[in-house]
Amino acid sequence: MTSTHAPASDLDIARAAPIRPIEDIAAAAGIPAEALELYGRYKAKIDIAALDSAAGTRLGKVVLVSAMSPTPAGEGKSTCTVGLADSLARAGQRVMIALREPSLGPILGMKGGATGGGYSQVLPMEDINLHFTGDFHAITSANNTLMALVDNHIYQGNALGIDPRRITVKRVLDVNDRALREVVIGLGGPTQGTPRQDGFDITVASEVMAVFCLATGLQDLKKRLAAITIGYTYDRKPVTVADLRVEGALTMLLKDAIKPNLVQSIAGTPALVHGGPFANIAHGCNSVIATQTARRLADVVVTEAGFGADLGAEKFMDIKARYADVAPDAVVVVATIRALKMHGGVAKEDLGKPDVAAVEAGVANLRRHVHNVEKFGITPVVAINKFTTDTDEELAWVLKWCAAEGISAAVADVWGEGGGGAGGDDLAAAVLAALDAPGSFRHLYSLELSVEEKIRTIVQEIYGADGVDFSVPALRRLAEIEANGWGGLPVCMAKTQYSFSDDATKLGAPKGFTIHVRDLIPKTGAGFIVALTGAVMTMPGLPKEPAALRMDVDDDGGAVGLF
Structure with a gap:
């Protein structure tokens, strides 16, 4: 198997690949049969309670896969995550993969698929x-049930005095639908x-999704759901889910979903695919429960955080790592020749043409991402x-540049050869060496800083901005956050993934640029403050030529067009 002779599509490769019964994958990973809840032959959920007596107490090491700033098509971060894990297993390591679940919005919009x-x-x-x-679907239902209960409370007399103009949680759908960003509800007379x-967010931007992914267990999930601030009263006091007394109902809707999903790579490496917040508008990491479950079952866990290291990786370090140890x-920072050329000034349609000079011009983006990771120790x-x-000349230039910069680097041909072959062996060796090297992890900022100071630290240290400009509404929100005692929360920046700027x-x-913060949204259940910058949207739209136009089913009911 080589890159130049691989089948035309990921779907073709996936269908041709042998797949083992999920019970076999579970047994090899040390998961007892009584902890498995089967969803067909090749998928299962893991009952953590039933796993407790079987899993070890020693936690495996974590390898985080991030990337440089991507092209619109993405740089294959999930592909590298899976290939690296397969290669580590090939090298004799006991490995598990921990990934996010794909969102239907980008699958039908631009990406077409997100499983490597x-x-x-x-x-x-x-299926994935x-x-x-x-x-x-469970997360969408829980979120929208909450909003139905909020509007019903107002309709039935509004005992809490909720100000309908100051409701901060929206309904959600796992769809890219720009027409739902701003809507008016309740029309049609007094009985309606x-x-x-109001408006809609995409499901992966919802606080319920963030809570789901940061919860450490069922009771912590309930506690976090209860702490969600849904809006404010007429005298501007926060109103929470606990005030509505519905956290139990929401937890009930999520009681099965909260169990992590077990699947497998083509090479047979066990993978937990669970949760899926976006990294440009949320914190961009798979569930804490999946990551910690994988650590109890494996010596090495390979996981990822969405988009570039300025987004997902920073949030992994400053949000997920704080809450979940x-x-x-x-x-690992994933780079591609095409992304380097794009950041070197090459147009999207010309990225496939050899151009070493453009690679050299674009390497500044990779350099900043590498240095940013170093700031975390x-x-x-x-x-x-x-x-x-990619040409051999282009690949050799990047390897030579990395060596000159003192950066450990390897070419990963894991798309063409797979981690089960030799394609990821060099990368696996470099990662194993990094795991053995001494480290001194640290967060970028202290929680004792004000929210304004935390934002300023991120935009200057990670983005390279001169400073930050707050809109008048954002300044008012800063004052409210401090007054309500939320100033000690970490910050989740919502920013375009394509640039260090907004x-x-x-x-x-x-x-020489400034980051513009237009609003701040306290996510008190998730435990962070979202800073909305530039024109980033919490409900994406579809491109002119959506991937859905190329999708269909064959005569046997199989999917067509999932690339």
Whole structure:
């Protein structure tokens, strides 16, 4: 198997790959049969309570896979995550993968699929990319049940004095639908509810999703749901889910979804795929429960955080690692020749053309990501994810540059050869060396700083901005946050993934810019403050040519067009 002769699509490769019964994968991972809840032959949920007596007490090491700033198509971070894990298993390590679940919004919009690629995928690819075990539907239902209960409370007399103009939680759908960003509800007369302006977020941007992914167990899930602030009273006092007394009902809707999902890679490496917040508008990491379960079952856990290291990795370090004690032992920054060329000024349609000069011009973006990871006390490994259009000259230039910079690096041909083959051996060796190297993990900022100071630290230290500009509404929100006692929470930046700035057109490693914060949203159940910057949307739209146009089913009911 080589990159130049691989089948045309990820779906073709996935369908041709052998897949083992999930009971066999579980047994090899040390998961007892009584802890498995089967969803067909190749998927299962794990009952953590039944696992307690079987899993070990020693926790495995964590390898976090991040990336440079991506092209619109992505740089194969999930592909590298799966391929690296397979390669570590090939090297004799006891390994598990921990990934996010794909969102239907981008699958039908631009990505077309999000389970890795080529010979480094998790299976069953079709199921995982579509409805999987129903987790996202449960999260959507819980969120929208909450909002129905909020509006019903107002309709039935509003004993809590909720101000309909100051409700901060929205309804959600796992769809890219720009027409639902701003809506008016309750029209049609007195029996239809109280008219108010509302809107929809995509499910993966909801606080229920964030709570789901940061909860350490069922009772912690309930506690976090209870702490969600849904809005404010007429005298501007926060109103929580606990005030509505519905946290129990919401927890009930999520009681099965909260159990992590077990699947497998093409090479047979066990994988937990669970939860899926976006990294450009949420914290971008799979569930804490899945990560910690994998650590109890394996010596090495390979996980990822969404988009570039300025987004998902920073949030992993400053949010997830704070709440879950899952600080990474090693970090991989995925780079691609095409992304380097894009940041070097090459147009999207020309990224496949050889251009060493453009690679050299774009390497400033990779350099900043590497240095940013170092600010957390970890020296990263660079994985050059090989594409069929890459030339040997381009790959050699990046390896030479990394060596000159003192950066450990390896070419990963895990799409074409798979981690089960030799494609990821060099990367696995570099990661194992990094795991053995001494480290001194640290967070970027102290929680004792004000929210304004935390934001300023992130935009200056990670983005390279000169400073931050707060809108008038954001300044008012800052005062409210401090007055309500939320100033000690970490910050979750909502920003474009394509640039270090809040302007997607500023590629490379821009300087001399300011980050514009237009609003701040306290997520008191998740335990962070979302800072909305630039034009980033919490309900994405579809592109002019959505991936859905290329999708269908064959005569046997199989999916067509999931790339």
